[in-house]
Amino acid sequence: VGAARGLNPTSQETDTMTHVVLESCIRCRYTDCVDVCPVDCFRQGPNMLVIDPDECIDCAVCIPECPVEAIKPEEDVPAEQQSFIALNAELSKQWPAITKTAEPLDEAEQWKDVRDKLQYLER
């Protein structure tokens, strides 16, 4: 477009762009991310949160809030956790919204550094 002369996008990707909650959240569910979200896009499951990709605006303010670094932009999701992209999309349609930060799960401290927690995900 001529009117936008001098303004070329530096990155163009056609995937759905959103942020994703990864396995670190499982059995911790700190919920610090919830209070900063301007669009209330977090959904709460029994032992994890997910992001509704249709609501997320990609503002990224939740990323630094998470004490276990469980949230990443979709393009930065590690190869071994790619399944969480679909999992967030699926579970966000089943779980209720959470709009205020709550207490973490009782077991959060003991699980925060554990890896490969997908097997413990409760739906």
Add this chain to the structure above:
Amino acid sequence: MEQRMWRPPQKIKWKTSPGQWPSREDASRSHLFSPIEHGPFRLATRTWVPAMVPWRATEDGFVTDDNVDWYARFASGRPGAIVLEATGIRDVPSGPLLRIGHDRFVPGLRRVVDAVRQASGGETKLFIQLIDFLSIRRRPDPAKYLGQHLRITDRHREALGRSGAAEDEVRQALLGLPGERLAEVLDARELEALRMGARERVTDTHLPHIRELPQVLPELFAAAARRAREAGFDGVELHYAHAYTMASFLSALNTRDDGYGGSRDGRARLPLEVFERVRAEVGTDYTVGCRFLSEDCVPGGSTVEDAAHFGVAFSRAGMDFLSLSRGGKFEDARQPAIGWSAYPYTGPSGYECMPHHVSDERGPFGRNFEASARVRAAIRAAGLTTPVVVTGGVHGFAQAEALLASDRADVVGFARASLADPDWFVKVRTGHGDAVNMCIYANYCEALDEKHEEVTCQLWDRTGLDEPGLRKTKDGKRRLTPAPWVPPAA
């Protein structure tokens, strides 16, 4: 919430690209930082902060300390002009929206004027945006709407095959109907009232207060403009844009048959009569302009050719500036959650007004440039020199300068870019463009606005929260203005 802003299906992610920042010397020779004068309209630079509602007013429409701080903070960045947020011209409850419908609002507004003068060293001009809007109701609980509020008529009885049935029986029948059957029984406006919340239109001329708008509004706008002058504002911006009353008169969807609708001249008649009455009230030595739409961006709405016609008419009538926006209509707004009102920035036309960084091929930067330039060209072709303010995703100096150098704008507006960094102007002007805190167009601010929460920017609202005496949001979690900028030692 169910009313998140519409986004284009292409989902192309755009990033700001401000380009080269000027040196202090280059900035001083630029169009952007040169003065402009047109009658009483005189700005030190061609930079402009358009009206933005930050949700800081009281429930009664008064200015708060937070309003004063907000505008003082913008003024410390020294833009050529700031337009104070949309301020209601009627003395009716309007939630936390500023009001100017009575003299009791003048002292509070004067505080903002004084604060802006002081913070900008008298350099920044302060205009106030005057708005009228029609009634819009919250989306009702269906049981309440069908059980109580809907006026039951024989049309409903017939559609249900229950002629002569008691009102209560009709309501019970309606409550038991599936959605698609309900759509056959209710008329279009009743369905809208159920699904979106009832919304008045300027074409509802069967309602006396709507029919009489052309008699009522010139006086209301004129009285508001008089108060604006008393409060010390440098001028007024008549709000003729987006989803509100005056834009609805201008819209091609205005089919009023009383001389105030239909043809372009009919639709422009009330906006011109309002202007004439305001002008008579404040005189020719006071700045009066308007904000209007270069395109409605809804099916059947006004086009850029309509806008060109209106722009010429407003200029010829003697407006001192014209500021162009785009879209932001109720007609395509998304369905709100029950208990919330429809919001005009949630549909495709709202996207045109406040495009998000996840966009389409055209992207979020400069979507209104071409249409604005078309309107301005029509004004110039008519031999008129009225300044035109162009906005919409402007964030770089080179982009703003190109708009001015290529004769497509006279003044450049920065809304979200100045919310992200109110010091954009002083930084760029003094050769510190690389210190600009650049808006990412994620619309965090728009999301807060939609929830009527204090509007802040994610780039600064959680920084330095332990500063003593810092004013914060009601929940105490965000600061209300960005920290001051300290220029690096030379």
